[in-house]
Each structure stands twice: as structure tokens, then as C-alpha cells.
Amino acid sequence: MSKNTTKSNQYEVYVKEEWCKGCRFCVEFCPQHILYETDETNSKGYHIVAMIDDGKCLGCEMCTMVCPEFAIHVVTNNEVGTQEEK
Numbered sequence: 001m002s003k004n005t006t007k008s009n010q011y012e013v014y015v016k017e018e019w020c021k022g023c024r025f026c027v028e029f030c031p032q033h034i035l036y037e038t039d040e041t042n043s044k045g046y047h048i049v050a051m052i053d054d055g056k057c058l059g060c061e062m063c064t065m066v067c068p069e070f071a072i073h074v075v076t077n078n079e080v081g082t083q084e085e086k
Contacts, residue, residue, distance in 0.1 A: 010057070010059060010076060010077055011057045011058075011059045011074050011075065011076055011077065012074070012075050012077060013035075013051055013057065013063070013072065013073075013074050014072065014073050014074075014075070015048055015049055015050070015071060015072050016070075016071045016072075017042045017048045017071075018042050018043060018044070019069045019070065019071035020042060020046055020048045020049060020069065020071040020072070021044070021046045021068075021069055021071075022037060022046040022047040022048070022049075023067075023068065023069075024037055024049075025063075025066040025067060025068065026049055026062075026063035026066060026067055026072050027049060029062050029063070029066045030062060030063055031058065031060060031062060032053070032056045032057065032058060033052075034051050034052050034053045034056050034057060035049050035050070035051055035052065035063060036049065036050060036051075036052050037049055038050050049072065057074065059074055059076060060074075061073070061074050
């Protein structure tokens with residue numbers, strides 16, 4: 001399973017590309033407006049999400065809360081070493 005990881009100064013946003021259905025809920029609800037739908041597609045033909053501005057993520061996890069597919073989550077950089085792809 002492929003995983004898209006984007007780093008910020010304090011946080012990393014993980015997108016499980018194969019789970020993402022391009023619903024754009026995370027894009028619409030991000031209070032910093034730093035997520036966007038890419039031109040890249042997964043094997044199901046859905047466009048995946050990435051971060052525009054990697055320094056503005058607040059770590060609020062709104063993207064995680066609104067994702068109906070559980071395809072996106074945020075961790076602090078000090079937790080990154082303990083993250084494993086599931």
C-alpha cells in the first residue's frame with residue numbers, strides 16, 4: 001500500500017493513497033487551507049490529497065476527523081519514528 005507523507009515544521013500528514021477517494025472533505029475543512037487535491041491518482045482512479053504549505057499545519061487533526069475513509073492522519077515530528085504503515 002502506498003503512502004504519501006508531507007512534512008511540516010512540527011507535523012507530518014500521512015495519506016494512505018489507496019484509501020483516499022478524493023472527497024475533498026479534508027481540503028474544505030482545513031482551517032489553514034493547506035491541503036489540495038493533486039493530479040496524481042490512485043489505482044482506483046481517485047485523485048489524492050497533499051499539503052500546499054508545509055509550514056502552516058497546526059496539527060489540529062481536522063482532516064483526520066472529517067475523512068470518511070480514515071485515509072489521512074497527522075503526527076508530531078517527535079512521534080514520526082514510531083509510526084508504521086498499517
